[in-house]
Amino acid sequence: MTAKSFLAAWNEFFFAEQSPIPIALFRVIYGVMVIATLLLMRPDWTEWYGPHAWVSLPTMQGVEPGPRLNLFTVMPGTYFWAQALFWVFLASAACLTIGFLTRVNSVVVYLCLASIQQRNLFILHGGDTFLRVAGFFLIFAPAGAALSVDRLIRIWRGREGAEIRPRRPWAQRMIQFELTLVYFVGFCWKVAGAPWVEGSALSYIYHLDELQRFPVPSWLLNPTILKLATWFTLVLEFALGILIWIKEIRYYLLAIGLFFHLCLEYSLNVPMFQWDVLSAYVLFIDAGDLERVWNRIRERVGRYFGERITVIYDGGSERLRRFANFLGAIDIFGRLSFVDSRDSASQGAARVKGARNELVAETSLGARHGSDALRTVAAAVPLLWPVYVGLGIQKLFKRAASVEAS
Amino acid sequence: MARKTKAAGVEKELRQKPLFGLKRWQYVAINGFLIFHILAICCWCMPFGSPFIAACRDALRPYFVWSGLFQSWDMFSPLPKSANAYMEALVLYKDGSTTIWSFPRMEQLTLTEKYSKERYRKFMESVLDEKNATLWPDVARHVARLPEIRSGGPQKVLLVARWSPVVRQEDGTFARGPWDEHVFYSYDVKPEDLQ
Numbered sequence: 001m002t003a004k005s006f007l008a009a010w011n012e013f014f015f016a017e018q019s020p021i022p023i024a025l026f027r028v029i030y031g032v033m034v035i036a037t038l039l040l041m042r043p044d045w046t047e048w049y050g051p052h053a054w055v056s057l058p059t060m061q062g063v064e065p066g067p068r069l070n071l072f073t074v075m076p077g078t079y080f081w082a083q084a085l086f087w088v089f090l091a092s093a094a095c096l097t098i099g100f101l102t103r104v105n106s107v108v109v110y111l112c113l114a115s116i117q118q119r120n121l122f123i124l125h126g127g128d129t130f131l132r133v134a135g136f137f138l139i140f141a142p143a144g145a146a147l148s149v150d151r152l153i154r155i156w157r158g159r160e161g162a163e164i165r166p167r168r169p170w171a172q173r174m175i176q177f178e179l180t181l182v183y184f185v186g187f188c189w190k191v192a193g194a195p196w197v198e199g200s201a202l203s204y205i206y207h208l209d210e211l212q213r214f215p216v217p218s219w220l221l222n223p224t225i226l227k228l229a230t231w232f233t234l235v236l237e238f239a240l241g242i243l244i245w246i247k248e249i250r251y252y253l254l255a256i257g258l259f260f261h262l263c264l265e266y267s268l269n270v271p272m273f274q275w276d277v278l279s280a281y282v283l284f285i286d287a288g289d290l291e292r293v294w295n296r297i298r299e300r301v302g303r304y305f306g307e308r309i310t311v312i313y314d315g316g317s318e319r320l321r322r323f324a325n326f327l328g329a330i331d332i333f334g335r336l337s338f339v340d341s342r343d344s345a346s347q348g349a350a351r352v353k354g355a356r357n358e359l360v361a362e363t364s365l366g367a368r369h370g371s372d373a374l375r376t377v378a379a380a381v382p383l384l385w386p387v388y389v390g391l392g393i394q395k396l397f398k399r400a401a402s403v404e405a406s
Numbered sequence: 407m408a409r410k411t412k413a414a415g416v417e418k419e420l421r422q423k424p425l426f427g428l429k430r431w432q433y434v435a436i437n438g439f440l441i442f443h444i445l446a447i448c449c450w451c452m453p454f455g456s457p458f459i460a461a462c463r464d465a466l467r468p469y470f471v472w473s474g475l476f477q478s479w480d481m482f483s484p485l486p487k488s489a490n491a492y493m494e495a496l497v498l499y500k501d502g503s504t505t506i507w508s509f510p511r512m513e514q515l516t517l518t519e520k521y522s523k524e525r526y527r528k529f530m531e532s533v534l535d536e537k538n539a540t541l542w543p544d545v546a547r548h549v550a551r552l553p554e555i556r557s558g559g560p561q562k563v564l565l566v567a568r569w570s571p572v573v574r575q576e577d578g579t580f581a582r583g584p585w586d587e588h589v590f591y592s593y594d595v596k597p598e599d600l601q
Contacts, residue, residue, distance in 0.1 A: 013428040014440060015426040040522045043530075050548045052551055059544050065473050114474035122532035122541065123525040126481050131478050168426060170436060172444065181567065185451050185479040192453060193484025209513040210527050213520065267511055271521045319468045332453045 014173055017166035019287030020145035024099070027106075027143035029279040033096025033131060034109060035270055039089050045086050048120050051077045055120050071111060085112065091110075099148020105184070106143060110135040127276030130182060132281060134175045141171035146349075157319065157323045162325045163255040172283055173256060174225035179280040183239025190234055199227030206267070213269045236260055254281050295334075302333035309380050310362040311373075320359055327377060335380040446470070451477050489568035493530050495549040496589070498562040505558070507549055534567055535592060539591075546593035555601050565591040 001009075004101070016244075035069050047054060057072055075081045089112035096105040113135055117124055125317040146164045154160040169401060195201040203226045219225065236256060258281065261274040282290075301313060313320040324338050361373035368376045373393060378388035425433040449462045450470055470476045477500050495507040509530055510523040532538050533545055546563040549555060571583040 011426065014436075015428075017426070041525065043522055044525065046524065052548065054548050055541055055544050059540060063469070063538075063540055066468060068472055069474050110474075118474065122538065124530045125441070125524075125528060126479060129477050129479075132474055136473065136475060168428075170440060174440070177444065181447065182453065182479050185453070186481055186483065188453050189480040189483035193486075195486055195488075196483060200574065200580075201482065203574075204488045205482055205570050207490075207580050207582060208487060209490050209582075210492070210511065212513065213517070217579045223580070267522065267525075269520050271524045 013228050014170040015168050018168045019164060019167050020142045021147065021164065021173075021287045021290055023141045023167075023169070023172045023283060023285050024146035025282050025290065026115050026147060026172075027102070028097055028147060029140075029282060030131070030134065030138065031093050031109075032100060032403060033272065034093040034113065034135075035090065035097065035127070036203045036275075037131070038086065039055055042086070045163070046079060046082055046121060049081055049085070049116060050082045053120070053378050057119070058121060060121070064118075068118045069111060069114045071115040072119045074222065076336065083144050085115070088112065089116075097144075097342060099144045099150050102144025102150050103139070106139045106141075107140050125270055126182070127270070128271035130178070130280075133178050137171050137174040137178070139171075141175070142167040142223050144209055152326060152329055155329055156322060158322045160250055160325075162328045171378065175280055179283070180241050180278070180324050181243055182241075182277060182318065183237045183244075187234060187237035187241055190237065196230060202226040202230045202233070211268050215266050226229065233260075244333070250284055254284055257281065279348060298302050298333045302335055305333055306333050306378055307364060308334075309336050309377060311336050311369075311377060312339045312341050312360040315342045323359065325382070330383045332383060334380070336377065349367060421428060443475075447475065447477070451476075453477060479578075480532075481482055487531075489571045491530075491534055491567060494547070494566045495532055496503075496557055496564040497549065497560050498563045498564070500559040503558070505555070506526060507552065507555060512567065524590045533565075534590075542591040546591060547595075547599045549598055550593075552597045560595045560600075563593045564589045565593075 041048065046052075057077065063071075071085060074084065089109070092105045092108040092112065095101060096109050109400075111131075113132055117128060117132055139284035147169055151160065151164075155162075190196040190201070193201065195204060200223075203223055206216065206221055206226065220299040239253055240257050245249055258278065261278050264270070265274040311324060315321055321340075324340075327336060328338060358369060359373050359377075361368045361376040363376060376389060376390045377394075378391060421535050425580050436530075446462075446466050446549070449459055450466060452459070470572040492511050493509050495509075497507060499505070499584060510519070510526040512520055512524065515523055533541055542565060549563050550560045566587055568585055570585045572580055573583045574580055
């Protein structure tokens with residue numbers, strides 16, 4: 001490999017633009033993981049982070065000296081502030097999940113996550129560490145470029161069209177790199193330990209009472225089976241650490257990795273670790289494949305939301321074009337198709353008279369205009385159901401007012 | 407063939423959009439960021455014992471510790487835990503009575519409790535490690551401050567470790583060994599601890 005070809009490969013890997021859907025989907029799953037972690041810690045929050053926590057702040061600073069990104073060192077050490085941090089963290093994680101002020105909230109979530117982990121390093125497992133380091137690189141990623149409220153706002157304001165613009169994936173690559181490192185470094189540590197090499201490691205682990213979750217069939221706990229499983233773990237960790245970069249075998253490895261983590265989730269009590277790690281698998285799935293899978297789901301699920309609706313809008317109106325783009329982005333189950341009434345090829349204008357300066361919803365029952373059109377559309381799009389309810393209530397009030405007047 | 411076509415596509419993109427639409431300083435800065443972090447993270451967490459790597463780790467420590475990028479991926483390795491162990495606190499009261507306070511033990515919890523109390527398992531594991539002896543006074547103080555303990559007037563808190571090794575038997579199977587115990591820390595409760 002020459003320097004020139006290496007540079008081309010480097011550039012292609014880190015900078016060739018690609019769909020931001022995988023990183024956006026990771027953002028959603030990541031946010032859910034953070035929220036779940038927080039809610040699981042809620043009952044003992046002040047036991048770990050309150051003014052009279054199991055480990056005091058001075059002890060923690062004595063054990064691990066040096067400056068750290070840790071909000072506890074600048075916050076007053078009271079119950080109020082410990083609780084406030086929880087609620088700010090939870091709100092920010094929820095905003096990150098839905099992609100509202102994504103960049104700001106990715107920073108806030110990282111700050112809060114780093115703070116609680118720095119505050120007590122003695123209660124962390126590998127899943128927590130992965131969330132932290134992935135959160136660091138998520139700050140730099142275009143995580144709000146798709147599947148986000150931010151994108152809807154940009155469409156609403158006319159700053160973005162219906163198409164999702166491709167982005168440079170360098171920050172996503174760093175999270176992928178971190179995931180492969182989890183496996184590869186794990187593999188390196190394991191081959192340095194005699195119980196892993198001789199095949200007895202899992203026999204020890206499955207005899208630890210504190211780690212047992214659901215009962216495992218006794219034949220699976222046979223020393224020979226556990227020996228094979230120990231070696232399989234080594235092979236899999238190596239494969240997921242190195243071979244996952246080979247596109248041709250990637251999906252097979254991801255499938256085996258998924259099965260492996262689900263088995264661990266069933267049998268071992270290390271809450272959230274498996275899900276934290278699995279969350280990043282989505283980054284290894286091609287955006288085109290994600291779209292194909294989603295299209296299949298939307299086809300199957302979408303039919304339960306009634307017939308498809310044709311939305312006819314006046315493309316000459318900037319406001320209506322933006323609104324149509326907005327509806328297109330929010331229509332997750334593909335219940336709407338769009339026709340520009342000024343587009344001669346679509347014959348939309350010929351089909352519906354009066355589609356100038358307004359939005360028309362065409363169904364098998366005929367065309368609906370104005371707020372009726374909006375209500376019809378809202379009924380078909382799950383994310384607009386609150387609007388549907390709101391419009392229904394508004395209509396009820398209007399009807400009541402007209403009855404009263406007559 | 408496909409790879410050649412892709413490479414040609416990237417070269418074409420590079421010609422059309424020099425530096426992938428980035429300004430030169432942005433391209434250099436991002437590459438510097440990437441190269442530094444890839445090398446630094448590898449250096450930090452790879453289990454290599456060379457003096458050069460150790461020196462690099464020392465140099466990186468302030469940044470990694472500050473930013474929260476420190477990481478280790480030695481789950482269950484190199485040696486998996488080979489003993490069941492848990493911890494209890496034996497509390498001696500001023501009136502001469504005693505009580506035993508138990509930390510949440512995973513094997514005695516329901517599934518939902520296991521999810522929310524798992525931090526105690528990890529914490530107990532840390533506390534039982536002699537390397538973390540600096541935690542012991544805090545733990546003893548916290549036990550003394552628990553409402554049900556404080557109300558009785560605690561005078562002394564003893565931290566007790568109980569363990570049972572997982573032993574390999576002659577036929578190659580594994581079994582839990584007999585339980586053993588020892589007091590690993592004793593703390594005299596001061597009046598200010600209960601404030």
